[in-house]
Amino acid sequence: MTQGQQTESTPLVDPACYAAATAAIRAEAVRLLEAGEVTAVVGYRAGRRAGSAMPEVATTAEAAAQLIFTPGCQNNLALFLSKAKREALPKGKVAVVVKGCDLRALAGLIGESQLKRDEVHVIGVACPGVYGAGADLAKPLAAESLARKCRECKVHLPEGTDVVAGTLPPLPDLAPLEAEELARLEAMTPQERWAFWTEQFARCIRCLACRQVCPFCFCTQCLCDRNRPQAVDTSPRPAGNTAWHIVRAMHLAGRCAGCAECERVCPMDIPLNLLNRKMAQELFELYGFETTMQPQEQGALTSYRDGDDQSFIK
Amino acid sequence: MSRIGVFVCHCGENISRTVDVEKVAEAARGLLGVAHACDYKYMCSDPGQALLKKAVAEHRLDGVVVAACSPRMHEKTFRKATEQAGLNPFLCEMANIREHCSWVHEDRDEATAKAIDIVHMLVERVKRNRKLQPISVPVTKTSLVIGGGIAGIQAALDIADAGHRVVLVEREPSIGGHMAQLSETFPTLDCSQCIMTPKMVDVANHPNITLHTYSEVEEVDGYIGNFQVKIRKKARSVDMARCTGCGVCMAKCPQKKIPNSFDRDLGMRPAIYVPFPQAVPNVPVIDRVNCTWFKSGKCGVCQKVCGPGAVDYAQQDEFVVEQVGAIVVATGFNLYDISEKPKGSPIKGYGEFGHGKIPDVIDGMTFERLASASGPTGGKILRPSDGREPKQVVFVQCVGSRAREKGISYCSKICCMYTAKHTMLYKHKVHDGQAYVFFMDARTPGKGYDEFWRRSIEQEEAVYIRGMVSRLYQKGDKIVVMGSDIAVGIQVEIEADLVVLATAVQPRQGAELLAQKLGISYDQYNFYSEAHAKLRPVECATAGIYLAGACQGPKDIPDTVSQASAAAAKVMTLFAKDQLEREPIVAKVNERFCVGCFACKKVCAYGAIEEKEIRDRQGNLVKVVAYVNPGVCGGCGTCQATCPSKSVELDGYTDEQILAMIETL
Amino acid sequence: MTATATTTKHDFEPKLVAFVCTWCTYAGADLAGTSRMQYPSNVRVVKFPCTGRIDPVFILRAFQKGADGVLVSGCHPGDCHYMAGNFHARRRFAAFRQLLDFVGVDLKRLQFSWVSAAEGGKWVEVVTELTERVREMGPMREFIDLDASEHWSAELADAELKAAYHSL
């Protein structure tokens, strides 16, 4: 509550930036649909509640004219291009609105043969940042309500898209909270970390929102839903929860685009992106691997070099 | 409920001395799904095996665990016995309670407890074993050989002599490769052409060899035993069937001043030409870039003078598709052009040595052509610049090779020997000449090699200077070579008439493109990778593809020929049976769950994973999934560990089996 | 039995699982046997064709099922029977151990090694070292406790009933 007062006078980002991006997205979406270049534009539209936004599959110019880009546009729409969610889209080429972080996911999907670049018209959006989980969407975006990922974002401006909507305003320099949290955990003893994560995972109710919003969880049959053989217990008990989150982090290692949607949507506030962030950091330190806005031929864990580190092997 | 039989072997006293075998059998009897358990003195003996077979029938067993020695010892024995008992052999597993238990533990209680655990694990495993059938793949007994140098020729002749058809593809108008360019060969100094040309003729005349020269491999599909190869036969502009090789066209061609690359551009050739007189086939080709007819539509002399009417300007590239069962890759090497940085290569040039700028700085192959009796100078050593006989010649070894700062860290292997040979050839031809050699090390591991090298110093008076050349420059008609003699610790300066650089051996340009067509792997330099450096040095990771010669790494002629024959032997082994039989420990894809991310394909070292389209009844594409070619799969299971949804599974090592074993903890 | 071999009984004997490839480490362990080398009996071996086949989930599952220590061992780099399986495994496990470390699993319980078919001695050394180290560390309580714990709302307050439940 106290955070709001301070920020209402000086919004973190000039709202005009979002307005400009909105106008550009609408223009492009209407043009694409009218010209018949695409059968649908996956974008955002406003929800009932003040400041809220939701994914929208616009198939008409009228619907396209309602698309928006606001700090409430948290979703990673690349999800709709993964085969698991493709059912929601009409056949033919589609356009999709992506922030920089979403674009990394889109590139990843292309790299993993889930999608071909020419099947999609990519509308990048210059994104100054979006709300984090649990933020009061009715209030202007403030440093406190900005998503943690956005504080350390290196991809505010998408590259390699067919078009970029909006321009970037000067962005405030904010403390890297997530990096700090990661460092704090790394400095702990294994026992302390175990206690930290046990408490986090114990809360998990296995609503699987983390999995369902992840563009990379596109498996038709999730390993963790299998019961013969059962590698991970399906019931929401601390043991199964822990195994589930470990397995998921491992499956995303070298693939995760860092959109942090899993963390945002977690109704139990489990800081899941810390796991993904940690893996990304390790893979970068070990192999110089990073997920990028361009599709990559080889993933960090689907390739190797003769000289890879083996100091941990006796 | 399973009906597993457990047979605990005493192995004389090898096991029973430390492990209470009766107790193990008793514990096994208490395990869920175990229908029978017993112990016996020697399970591997005939009576032991008979016991097993009898028990299978008597107790209607559907799985067998033999708790005895290592599976590496007797798995075959017991699987055979199981098969004879009427069960699928893969329903038999061995619990290793000897090497892994009785022999390494002394405490009887501990060893017995461990043996029981091991048996338990294997019982759980075998309950989930599937019946597997050996995989057979039909084999087309024709081999493709890519490259018509000495490696390809040798492999082709060996395979053809064994009675199998060979398709030999050569990029150049003639087979022969680098060896045809050489003057004399170390360590015997016999004339290269004298030993090479008869083999070339053998190839041309062999009834089992189909020769495609001036041709390239365009596409490769399929897998071991069953490749389809599309070959592009470039337009020769001369009808092979009609041409008699009389050579009138070449004599009459008005264009005579085209540098002949076979002679390292020292000699000239016409626009219609054979690269060298002994070419096989002896059919000329028109160099369309330089031919007046193709440039301006005028001339047409060769067509007019050709008696049989073989010259055909309208000829087009042709495509031939061949079905082959095996492929030998023998694409050889290039000598690295050190004058400048080659395009797209990480390797830096040697501008400082003046190659390409100073005409009398030449490379080793150019020296070969100078020394060759059929070369542009008729075998006389003459300077390219003024045709004078050089009296002081400096040879520089390791130019490019072993030069990490230039991007090549390997040794080119042949240069020490051919430089020694060059000093000899030079001395034989220029008796009053003096040869100097700058070298880092002399590497002469080969039969008669060190003797040969010593002869160049001791008898032919070559002066070997241990050290590298730092700089070369033209001074009047001399080339000043500055270097260090690290043996003595002084700077050396030699005024030379001719400098010969022993340049690095590199893979063929575009080697990686062919590798991609073939689906074989290559190293950082684009040399092709063998499956195993020690144990499978002529096989590629991709089944059915074999390597011969310098495409795999620098090699001299004897090594090349040996490897070519070895590759041929591998092909003949493959062709010895009509069907390729292999153990069914291969990966299979669950097409229902595969989402086609192809992580499996990325990690498969065998190239066994293909993309398969799934279509509905109307023919609409539903999805693309992975398909594992069982003929190619090596059975390592890396794909399964990589697959996020476990939609690919390695038979014999399924997750279900492994997790059940872990469950017994 | 040699005179010097004194079998010391310990208060705690750890359970170890070794995931090994069949071509190198399994054969190395066989060699230790044929050479009659001695090592602690705590290890249970699960054989794989190649370390490339070893899924990280197996390691996790082993800890969950009561392993106090896990060993993963295969061919030395360049010696892989399948060419590259161990290279892929090396990356996979380099990443996975970092993940386990990050969630608080003490990596001293997880050992990776290259043991060739000729290294019976190294097998003995690796197994002995891990056994002794884990024995010193005591039982791996983390996963056992985790398995015994319920979501609070399913937790039965009565200690007796809780015990009755959990003993099952």
Next chain:
Amino acid sequence: MAKTLSLDNLHRLVDALLQEGVRVVGPKRTGTLTVYAPLTRGEELELNELPRRSAKETFFPPCETILSFEKRDGRTTVSDPDLDRLPETVLIGVRPCDAAAPGILDAVFSWDYDDPFFLERRKRTTIIGIACTSSDDACFCTAVGLTPDARQGSDLFLVPVEGGGFAVEALDAKGSALKERHAALFTAGGNTVPLPLAEPKVEPLDLEKIRAWLDGNFEHPLWKEIADRCAGCGACAFLCPACHCFDIVDEGGEGSGCRRKHWDACGFGKFTMHASAHNPRDVQPQRYRNRIMHKFKYYRDKFGQTLCTGCGRCIRWCPVGIDIKAVLDEINKKS
């Protein structure tokens, strides 16, 4: 004369109950979020925030073991938990939207089969409800027939009053008994002027009209329009005070293991998946339709109640922003 209870005495009440060996569950701050959890002292009670998860888990936990089995020597032993030993519980600080739900669920859990796990816990639990003084634009209890001070489902009810403290009202025997047992903490008189109630500012709904529309519109383009964006997770169902679907799984091995019952959600693709791989609710819109149908038609048809208390959790936490109130508004408009 109405009794009042100061905040301090409310805390003391919790402490006193704990002293008696009663399990007290109430909103408690843990880390970044407030959830219903067993309290260890009265001061832990957090009344300013609607807990993230509903109170249903007190009766219907996310996961519970319903039997265990062991095979030994050819015989299988099955053990059931002794439900007589479930602890007496006081569920405290429950807002009307959470308090009403267990009563609504009684109907289904005692319909064709008496679910002992749910009903035994219900029997042993006293609910202390509290009137609601804060809301946001996700709240819509007033649209589904409740109010911020609805007594439905509570045994004892607290109404925050001016100057702090609560006016207390016992609604049934359970509530009265509890009040009697700790009579000393409740004072007569005092300020009983209630604080202004939270009034969700949402359009009212005609639930009967909605039911009627749903009856005739099993196939309607609206479903696709709304739910194509649905990601297929269970957040809405798991946070919902009224969703009560569960799955039963056997975990463990051939030799021994547990049968567990855990929350399930109709949004999951596997919810209706047959063993044959046929799935009658093949796409997400069909699954979302079921959610609406179940809450506003089927449950009403069968039990005469609506399976929604308007707590707004599913709106706040839907990963893709699906807003059940907006959906109902749309249907309301159509009917």
